[in-house]
Amino acid sequence: MNGNLAEFRKDAPTDARQVRSRKVLNAAMLSLLEEKTFDQITIREISARAGTGYATFFRHYSTKEALLGDVASEEIAGLLALTIPILHAANSYESTLALCTYVGEHRTLWSALLAGGAAGIVREEFIRQARGLIEDLANPAEWLPRDLGVVHGTGATIDILGWWLAKGQDQSAEDTARILHRLVIAPLVGDGAAVPDPDHHQG
Amino acid sequence: MNGNLAEFRKDAPTDARQVRSRKVLNAAMLSLLEEKTFDQITIREISARAGTGYATFFRHYSTKEALLGDVASEEIAGLLALTIPILHAANSYESTLALCTYVGEHRTLWSALLAGGAAGIVREEFIRQARGLIEDLANPAEWLPRDLGVVHGTGATIDILGWWLAKGQDQSAEDTARILHRLVIAPLVGDGAAVPDPDHHQG
Amino acid sequence: MNGNLAEFRKDAPTDARQVRSRKVLNAAMLSLLEEKTFDQITIREISARAGTGYATFFRHYSTKEALLGDVASEEIAGLLALTIPILHAANSYESTLALCTYVGEHRTLWSALLAGGAAGIVREEFIRQARGLIEDLANPAEWLPRDLGVVHGTGATIDILGWWLAKGQDQSAEDTARILHRLVIAPLVGDGAAVPDPDHHQG
Amino acid sequence: MNGNLAEFRKDAPTDARQVRSRKVLNAAMLSLLEEKTFDQITIREISARAGTGYATFFRHYSTKEALLGDVASEEIAGLLALTIPILHAANSYESTLALCTYVGEHRTLWSALLAGGAAGIVREEFIRQARGLIEDLANPAEWLPRDLGVVHGTGATIDILGWWLAKGQDQSAEDTARILHRLVIAPLVGDGAAVPDPDHHQG
DNA sequence: CTCTAATCGAGACGGTACGTCGCGTCTTACG
DNA sequence: CGTAAGACGCGACGTACCGTCTCGATTAGAG
Structure with missing residues (x-):
């Protein structure tokens, strides 16, 4: 039990597409958290909700915890x-x-x-x-x-x-x-x- | 987040082998909980630690939560x-x-x-x-x-x-x-x- | 280009389910080879054609070449x-x-x-x-x-x-x-x- | 099995930079073919070997086969x-x-x-x-x-x-x-x- | 003390999510 | 203002674990 969310903070990206991707991923995470437990949430689900490709998630965050x-x-x-x-x-x-x-x-x-x-x-x-x-x-x-x-x-x-x-x-x-x-x-x-x-x- | 551990309590088994199996499974669970998070623990891991077959777990408990x-x-x-x-x-x-x-x-x-x-x-x-x-x-x-x-x-x-x-x-x-x-x-x-x-x- | 198909030959399995799985996988491979090039064939495609689970393929063969x-x-x-x-x-x-x-x-x-x-x-x-x-x-x-x-x-x-x-x-x-x-x-x-x-x- | 390499031949380019790009791409392809199979070669690998950008490849050839x-x-x-x-x-x-x-x-x-x-x-x-x-x-x-x-x-x-x-x-x-x-x-x-x-x- | 049926280990099976990689397209920012 | 760099959507890869299932081989306990 040694998660450390602070390790995962991200620098502000410079590319406009990256800004957009992070925004929709963050929103999708918050939206899903209102419906179910954090570890019932699937990366595939986050990507789908965000309207982004599955692999794109990993271009921004290495894990759900990072997001x-x-x-x-x-x-x-x-x-x-x-x-x-x-x-x-x-x-x-x-x-x-x-x-x-x-x-x-x-x-x-x-x-x-x-x-x-x-x-x-x-x-x-x-x-x-x-x-x-x-x-x-x-x-x-x-x-x-x-x-x-x-x-x-x-x-x-x-x-x-x-x-x-x-x-x-x-x-x-x-x-x-x-x-x-x-x-x-x-x-x-x-x-x-x-x-x-x-x-x-x-x- | 509506787990209800009480739902999972078990009647005492009559067969001596069942008694033994539950005992080793319980012990394995407690032993693993000292090492890692509940949801990092795998049913296969519990079976292995208990020295019992994988399918045997399901003969006694339907999920990790039940155990x-x-x-x-x-x-x-x-x-x-x-x-x-x-x-x-x-x-x-x-x-x-x-x-x-x-x-x-x-x-x-x-x-x-x-x-x-x-x-x-x-x-x-x-x-x-x-x-x-x-x-x-x-x-x-x-x-x-x-x-x-x-x-x-x-x-x-x-x-x-x-x-x-x-x-x-x-x-x-x-x-x-x-x-x-x-x-x-x-x-x-x-x-x-x-x-x-x-x-x-x-x- | 140093494939060596002979390395991949399999011992006859003892379990009846394994016999069946290998049979349908082999048949699926032959059937697909009549339609397309070997490396256009996908393991997912073989599994689907064989009517078997995707992961099951890997329980029998480590690669397409092995099959x-x-x-x-x-x-x-x-x-x-x-x-x-x-x-x-x-x-x-x-x-x-x-x-x-x-x-x-x-x-x-x-x-x-x-x-x-x-x-x-x-x-x-x-x-x-x-x-x-x-x-x-x-x-x-x-x-x-x-x-x-x-x-x-x-x-x-x-x-x-x-x-x-x-x-x-x-x-x-x-x-x-x-x-x-x-x-x-x-x-x-x-x-x-x-x-x-x-x-x-x-x- | 209907590849047709001839379809992919290219007209001689007029721009001097294009001449250069094609030359290094061709050389990279030949160089890689001495090391590995054609379909083990990756477009990213060709670009890297040629010292050119990944997207640049596609400005000249639509596929590896074309090159x-x-x-x-x-x-x-x-x-x-x-x-x-x-x-x-x-x-x-x-x-x-x-x-x-x-x-x-x-x-x-x-x-x-x-x-x-x-x-x-x-x-x-x-x-x-x-x-x-x-x-x-x-x-x-x-x-x-x-x-x-x-x-x-x-x-x-x-x-x-x-x-x-x-x-x-x-x-x-x-x-x-x-x-x-x-x-x-x-x-x-x-x-x-x-x-x-x-x-x-x-x- | 036998015999029968419950329980066992082992592990194959169909699924599904994982994280990685290469594709070919399209956008951005830099020189 | 053209090009390298690389983000994007896509989809296959091979891995791991899920919960179900089918196997013999014990083995406990009823007769």
């Missing part, structure tokens, strides 16, 4: 960058809300990645990248091994976001942020008092 | 039965410790299931079974959708146990229970005061 | 055995006629091999095997390098037989034997007087 | 023109010797064509062209179908020349012509007495 990496790896890094401040901020709830809002605004993409067929792989990639980012931070608490803090914090956050995206639109980003903060963030950073009362519809 | 179900499903139910009281108990920490102790005492099996190549599948089966068990309980808190409570509670617990089993022997069941309680259980049940001080080596 | 070897190599050896006496016999015409008669009686097989799409390969295999057979014979004539004698004798004989089989039924084995003897055999062995007059319809 | 046609077809016609007189001449041996001498003087080219990887194809092209040339001649003998005479005469001649070119330099054109005449020409034209004694080193 998923190209689709997801950068998005994951972006979302993680948004997550880090949570651990530092005086008021961690604000950062948690910012995270949820961002995910809600890109619901289509993150639904495919967190609630679709690649959820497991994307989850692991999140944790893998998070581990790398945290290495140079001070240990937040002596009772909690830093590594476990990362695994739990990242994993539980992803799970809650995935659950939110899977259940549909009937829960707001604020509601989700409040739950996420109370269940995961506060226990980790020891800040449980800052969450505003939901009745105030705070902004 | 994993036979190996894991009952164990999962047992562990979950141990977990339920946590949510009710006056002192939830005691139940959490009982859970960790039990897992630590069957470290070999649970290492394969929670830290080996089937971690993802076993995790999902845990959540699936937990959802079923919780359905008839009252909603523990109005701020938290019951379904999310199950997903988060089960998932996070499995993650922490998996991390513990993966890192080796250098952390006690007590340490793990304390962390698990503080990070997951207490935020869920609203009981944060009952954890004894580690210095007291409480019994 | 052709299995079809042809033994037949070639048999025909060559019939050819050798020509060089020794007091009356070489009788042996030549025997050769032509035999080929005429197995017209279907030899049409596929000598006048069909594998003509070139079969021709080379004939020469290759003939070279091996002749090695231990005395040099028939000092003016003619033995090797060239084999190449010419075998090649020209195959050509004439191939021409005969390709043109249809309107020439008898006797006519063909007489031409073959006069054009190829007699110049090689120096016996030009023994051919009976066609008008006598000699027996 | 081979351009290389060989005219040479074949030339050699055949030299062969025809053999059948008419009073003293056919002189013409046979002329043929061998000519081939010997262009040994490099004819080695590639007759003893290299295209031997089979070139042989067939010889016979095909010869058939066309002979059509308007009177039937040389009633015992021998004209068509078979051509096939045998051309085929056997090519074989003997190919054998000579393949075996190296240690046999003179005279020796070869004498063998060729005795084995092939004389039996065809019924002239067996005119070959001079080799001891006389006739000129």
